[in-house]
Amino acid sequence: MTKLSDTQLVILSAAAQRADRNLLPLPGSLRGGAARKVIGALLKRGLIAETVTDQLAKADPALNRIWRNDEDGCAILLHITDAGLAAIGIEPERPDSKPAPKTRETRTGTKQARLIEMLRAEGGATIDEIAAALEWRPHTVRGAMAGALKKKLGLTITSDKTEGRGRAYMIVED
Template sequence: MTQLSDTQAIILSAAAQRPERIALPLPDSLRGGAAAKVVGAMIAKGLIEEVEANSRRGEPLWRETGDGHGTTLVATDAGLAAIGIEPDDAETAPTITTEAPKADPTPDAASEAAQSTRTPRAGTKQSALIAMLRAPEGATIEEITAATGWQAHTVRGAIAGALKKKFGLDVTSEKVEARGRVYRIV
């Protein structure tokens, strides 16, 4: 199955709900070069394709071709399959319910789900950070900054953002007399 970024999943989900599976307009936060890069990657993966826009129907334009015509972006069957929608189901777009979930998942179940779906790449500074925190002795901010070359605020941000939120790891800290504040992955 194709790995999608959050932005790609949002674009494909919105396209699946629109007539003709049109992927435009893109999210407001995606503009300029970033939009071109995301769209280019999605076209390369076969998730969306450029088709001639029908100006009579008011289809939004992605770009002009130079000969007075324009193109729009349409989600492909592969793009819909990547978000779990079968191409036959595309005619009946999924409905979005506004009901709250019936039961919140337990924190343990949520962290296990997050940890099973995302894993850091080997050989990166992030994987080195995780290895240091998984060691029985843990690591201090100063030790991590020396090993990664990051600044202290970047280390704290990586622990709170990437490790806790993105990967669902349980990072604890405690004050150790000789070392200061020591962080560990439980």
């Protein structure tokens, strides 16, 4: 773990808690040369980074949201880096990694459980067969398959058209 001063820890911890990871505003007691020195040390170690925006807003010490302006007048913000998060013991979030899906289980004896049982049976079941067995309307059957089974439970449902029976739906076991 990187050795940090109390002031650096406070600044990095506050930035880690902000949704935009902006370092500013700095603590009220940190101004002028002291602020530049602390920020300079964090920049040098790669714990924070400057981000140039396309905003033409002027750095205002009263608002304390913009660090400085570049030569074109664009605002430069300060953000904590992944190294900065690691330095204070926070695991950086990876945008490409999706959170683990919630595992859902169906209760036994429910209409949803009966629907799943019918779709897992040999040859599956048609919309009309399911609607008659569960006393549902056909649109309710289609909605339950698309919403509860596919989206919420993550089940894969396929269909085959058979002569004399029509389209039969079935759950594909992974």
